[in-house]
Amino acid sequence: MLFQLAWRNLWRNPKRTLILLTAVVIGVWAMIVIGALMRGISSQMLRHGIATLTGHVQIHAPGYRADPVVENSIPAAAPVTARLAALLPAGTRWAPRIRVAAIAGNARHSAGVTLVGIDPAAEKGVSFIGAAVTEGAYLPSEGEGGLLIGRALADRFGTGLGKKLVLMSQDSERGIASRAFRITGLFRAELEATEKEFVFVTLPEAAAMLKLGAGISEISLLLPSDGLASEAADRLRQSLAGEALEISTWQELLPMIRGVLELYDGVIFVWFLVIFIAMGFGIVNTFLMAVLERLREFGLLKALGMRPSGIVGQVLAESLLLLLTGQALGSAFGFLSYRGLARNGIDLSAVAEGLEYVGMTRIIFPVLLPRDVATANLVVFLLGLLVSLYPAVKAGRVTPVQALSSV
Amino acid sequence: MAMVECRRLRKIYRQGKLEVVALDGIDLAIGKGEFAALAGPSGSGKTTLLNLIGGLDRPDAGEIRLQNQLLNDLDQSQLAELRLRQIGFVFQSFNLIPVLTALENVEFILLLQGVAAGERRERARTILDDVGLQGLHGRRPAELSGGQQQRVAVARAIASDPAIVLADEPTANLDSKTGQGLLELMKEMNEKKQVTFIFSTHDRMVMDYARRLILLHDGRIAEDRAKAGK
Numbered sequence: 001m002l003f004q005l006a007w008r009n010l011w012r013n014p015k016r017t018l019i020l021l022t023a024v025v026i027g028v029w030a031m032i033v034i035g036a037l038m039r040g041i042s043s044q045m046l047r048h049g050i051a052t053l054t055g056h057v058q059i060h061a062p063g064y065r066a067d068p069v070v071e072n073s074i075p076a077a078a079p080v081t082a083r084l085a086a087l088l089p090a091g092t093r094w095a096p097r098i099r100v101a102a103i104a105g106n107a108r109h110s111a112g113v114t115l116v117g118i119d120p121a122a123e124k125g126v127s128f129i130g131a132a133v134t135e136g137a138y139l140p141s142e143g144e145g146g147l148l149i150g151r152a153l154a155d156r157f158g159t160g161l162g163k164k165l166v167l168m169s170q171d172s173e174r175g176i177a178s179r180a181f182r183i184t185g186l187f188r189a190e191l192e193a194t195e196k197e198f199v200f201v202t203l204p205e206a207a208a209m210l211k212l213g214a215g216i217s218e219i220s221l222l223l224p225s226d227g228l229a230s231e232a233a234d235r236l237r238q239s240l241a242g243e244a245l246e247i248s249t250w251q252e253l254l255p256m257i258r259g260v261l262e263l264y265d266g267v268i269f270v271w272f273l274v275i276f277i278a279m280g281f282g283i284v285n286t287f288l289m290a291v292l293e294r295l296r297e298f299g300l301l302k303a304l305g306m307r308p309s310g311i312v313g314q315v316l317a318e319s320l321l322l323l324l325t326g327q328a329l330g331s332a333f334g335f336l337s338y339r340g341l342a343r344n345g346i347d348l349s350a351v352a353e354g355l356e357y358v359g360m361t362r363i364i365f366p367v368l369l370p371r372d373v374a375t376a377n378l379v380v381f382l383l384g385l386l387v388s389l390y391p392a393v394k395a396g397r398v399t400p401v402q403a404l405s406s407v
Numbered sequence: 408m409a410m411v412e413c414r415r416l417r418k419i420y421r422q423g424k425l426e427v428v429a430l431d432g433i434d435l436a437i438g439k440g441e442f443a444a445l446a447g448p449s450g451s452g453k454t455t456l457l458n459l460i461g462g463l464d465r466p467d468a469g470e471i472r473l474q475n476q477l478l479n480d481l482d483q484s485q486l487a488e489l490r491l492r493q494i495g496f497v498f499q500s501f502n503l504i505p506v507l508t509a510l511e512n513v514e515f516i517l518l519l520q521g522v523a524a525g526e527r528r529e530r531a532r533t534i535l536d537d538v539g540l541q542g543l544h545g546r547r548p549a550e551l552s553g554g555q556q557q558r559v560a561v562a563r564a565i566a567s568d569p570a571i572v573l574a575d576e577p578t579a580n581l582d583s584k585t586g587q588g589l590l591e592l593m594k595e596m597n598e599k600k601q602v603t604f605i606f607s608t609h610d611r612m613v614m615d616y617a618r619r620l621i622l623l624h625d626g627r628i629a630e631d632r633a634k635a636g637k
Contacts, residue, residue: 001518008506296501303463305491305519400463
């Protein structure tokens with residue numbers, strides 16, 4: 001009956017209640033939708049960072065990360081990769097690579113690039129390149145391979161499929177290694193910078209050019225989920241302790257993205273608070289007005305024997321019902337908006353160049369985390385009740401004699 | 408044993424530096440089953456005395472006892488409990504909770520007393536029928552006439568089986584015919600259920616119905632006499 005009374009009291013002034021309810025609904029909706037977009041941005045930055053040749057965990061020779069030259073190579077991939085299956089969770093994929101700085105040039109242009117020698121079959125399940133070739137063909141697993149370059153680099157060099165490009169780097173004997181490759185495929189990437197930075201050849205051809213023999217620069221691992229990286233890296237560190245290898249997680253390899261992810265956690269919470277503060281003023285103001293209008297009624301309730309705590313509870317019950325209704329509607333609208341946006345994403349191509357600087361992709365797909373929905377609702381619920389305490393306590397302090405003689 | 412006992416009761420209202428003596432040494436005892444009226448001109452202290460007896464306000468001096476319990480010693484929470492269990496109120500106006508129906512208004516007091524849902528509904532229905540509101544249980548106060556609203560207030564006041572019902576000018580906003588009907592009802596409740604009624608009033612008709620008339624003047628009892636009620 002107390003909640004029935006509270007519910008009816010709420011609708012004594014339908015216009016006012018509707019306005020306040022709308023504010024709560026919009027507030028919760030904005031928390032959920034904007035929160036999901038922020039999560040989408042950070043999640044795609046992470047996805048993109050991991051797909052762009054980082055993976056979840058990388059294995060290098062000691063010193064490679066500080067100085068990525070051919071001398072700092074792992075002598076042979078096979079002895080390490082042979083042990084990985086037993087050490088890593090099911091579903092983990094890995095790919096050995098040679099990765100060195102190189103200069104790409106043709107008759108008219110030259111540019112600094114990163115030459116990546118890949119095992120085409122293994123690489124397909126690990127990094128973006130397996131699905132990124134839009135013109136020509138992906139590198140063959142067997143036989144003589146070609147060269148994959150990004151669409152942006154091809155445009156810059158005025159070159160294309162079937163044409164030659166010379167790659168020049170330092171080999172393992174510290175001599176100049178130079179070789180002409182025929183472009184067999186063009187790839188597209190989320191970021192133009194990626195298209196300009198990487199050129200791909202097969203692992204044997206890179207090894208031959210750099211006189212590396214069986215040597216490789218790194219092994220990149222893709223785990224079934226992001227959260228397993230630290231655990232997997234620890235296990236590898238323990239098991240491969242005698243191998244003179246350096247194991248790094250994506251958090252260590254992509255410190256900026258890790259920082260952004262941590263920052264976003266804080267930003268989302270601050271965003272929730274900012275929205276709530278705006279909403280909170282409305283709640284206090286409206287409930288205060290509602291309480292002041294009903295002082296005589298609270299006086300009557302007290303005269304009848306209701307304790308002050310009962311009156312406080314009565315006002316809080318009204319606030320509770322309003323908040324819960326607003327939260328339910330706001331969460332429902334938020335979820336529907338998320339579903340709508342998740343279908344095609346938000347296309348930010350118009351400002352793509354600016355976004356590249358911060359590593360953001362062109363289309364943002366929102367990511368709705370149950371944790372964020374719960375936090376948004378908890379913030380509104382707890383702080384909503386907290387700010388309602390002021391008008392509630394004010395109502396509880398009414399004395400029957402004053403209230404009943406006030407008209 | 409007196410139902411209500413006041414000894415040298417004094418109440419002063421302060422407005423800035425001005426002191427207004429509302430009650431000035433009231434000695435009064437009201438027994439069980441009385442049907443008494445506190446009468447007197449405006450400012451004579453009727454409502455103040457009623458508020459003190461009802462535990463809505465505290466005296467500045469003197470003692471007040473209800474069923475031999477000294478009210479001076481009780482804190483706000485204990486006074487609330489006392490009002491809930493032992494006192495029924497009927498005010499001049501704004502007696503009912505506007506968003507509740509007549510039945511729910513009566514039930515509400517039983518809810519506060521912790522009476523179970525089924526029993527309180529049954530009791531509220533019976534009492535509303537007793538006060539002549541058959542068929543109006545589901546109406547909200549705004550859908551009832553002034554007289555009907557006061558009947559609901561009387562029903563609520565007696566629903567909790569109080570020791571005493573305090574009625575502050577209950578007929579003030581009613582026409583004489585409706586007022587008379589309400590007084591008949593309260594008299595009937597007084598006689599049938601032996602509920603003690605104390606009214607504050609300046610309505611001649613209420614004084615006529617009372618079996619004891621206590622006249623107040625400037626915060627003192629000017630006259631206190633038993634009489635034949637109507």
